[in-house]
Amino acid sequence: xxxxxxxxxxxxxxxxxxxxxxxxxxxxxxxxxxxxxxxxxxxxxxxxxxxxxxxxxxxxxxxxxxxxxxxxxxxxxxxxxxxxxxxxxxxxxxxxxxxxxxxxxxxxxxxxxxxxxxxxxxxxxxxxxxxxxxxxxxxxxxxxxxxxxx
Amino acid sequence: xxxxxxxxxxxxxxxxxxxxxxxxxxxxxxxxxxxxxxxxxxxxxxxxxxxxxxxxxxxxxxxxxxxxxxxxxxxxxxxxxxxxxxxxxxxxxxxxxxxxxxxxxxxxxxxxxxxxxxxxxxxxxxxxxxxxxxxxxxxxxxxxxxxxxx
Numbered sequence: 614x615x616x617x618x619x620x621x622x623x624x625x626x627x628x629x630x631x632x633x634x635x636x637x638x639x640x641x642x643x644x645x646x647x648x649x650x651x652x653x654x655x656x657x658x659x660x661x662x663x664x665x666x667x668x669x670x671x672x673x674x675x676x677x678x679x680x681x682x683x684x685x686x687x688x689x690x691x692x693x694x695x696x697x698x699x700x701x702x703x704x705x706x707x708x709x710x711x712x713x714x715x716x717x718x719x720x721x722x723x724x725x726x727x728x729x730x731x732x733x734x735x736x737x738x739x740x741x742x743x744x745x746x747x748x749x750x751x752x753x754x755x756x757x758x759x760x761x762x763x
Numbered sequence: 764x765x766x767x768x769x770x771x772x773x774x775x776x777x778x779x780x781x782x783x784x785x786x787x788x789x790x791x792x793x794x795x796x797x798x799x800x801x802x803x804x805x806x807x808x809x810x811x812x813x814x815x816x817x818x819x820x821x822x823x824x825x826x827x828x829x830x831x832x833x834x835x836x837x838x839x840x841x842x843x844x845x846x847x848x849x850x851x852x853x854x855x856x857x858x859x860x861x862x863x864x865x866x867x868x869x870x871x872x873x874x875x876x877x878x879x880x881x882x883x884x885x886x887x888x889x890x891x892x893x894x895x896x897x898x899x900x901x902x903x904x905x906x907x908x909x910x911x912x913x
Contacts, residue, residue, distance in 0.1 A: 659879065664911065665899065698892060702850045703853050705893065707807060707893050727816065731879070745879040749810065749812055749815065750812060750900065750907040755909070757905050757906070
């Protein structure tokens with residue numbers, strides 16, 4: 614019997630973890646080029662705001678530039694409960710993400726979001742083919758639930 | 764050079780597609796047992812409503828029962844733009860989903876959502892290890908955007 618665990622391909626899982634770590638640093642640094650290096654050219658992204666989807670790196674780069682422009686102060690971007698499932702050429706991961714920023718009064722505002730990502734190894738490099746960020750919403754008010762804690 | 768395309772593992776992609784099709788039918792039929800047959804016991808689900816995450820099939824089954832209870836009339840659940848990336852043991856997929864229901868006056872209410880899923884082959888059967896449903900929200904109002912069209 615073949616047991617399926619996230620340790621099936623420990624090397625691939627470690628590679629994915631390193632790629633996510635680099636990307637997280639790029640987001641905190643607001644380094645748009647470094648952020649975009651994480652994605653495949655034909656990324657399909659479902660982001661938490663604005664649109665149903667962003668298709669292709671050019672469209673998603675514009676959206677990332679818009680998002681980075683919203684954060685004037687230091688950016689908070691902390692990952693938690695990261696789970697990675699990796700085979701030789703295809704992998705996916707999911708985690709919770711505390712996203713926020715420090716406003717001009719030095720006050721930190723943040724909320725917990727959910728993130729999922731799918732990867733392919735392309736010419737030896739893992740690239741994100743798909744990304745999904747969101748906050749759940751309240752059924753009654755239709756409003757995003759920003760106060761939930763893991 | 765190895766070219767990474769979604770046709771790398773055509774058999775696995777077809778298997779995943781069949782599994783998603785079965786699950787979609789189960790949702791339309793509001794068949795809770797058939798819906799749950801799609802998930803691994805340790806599913807981690809990020810649903811569009813109520814909570815940040817649901818961990819494990821037991822917790823997610825309760826949530827599904829709650830969701831099915833919200834839909835009195837016929838359920839609308841249509842997939843669009845399905846993309847599958849599959850290796851031998853790990854796969855992920857994403858799609859847009861028109862979700863809704865017919866109310867007691869026969870009026871159909873629906874909105875477009877985004878769905879992502881991650882799979883592992885367990886004892887020869889593909890099982891969903893991860894699922895993420897959401898609607899994007901508006902930055903100003905904090906409200907979910909239910910009127911977006913693909």
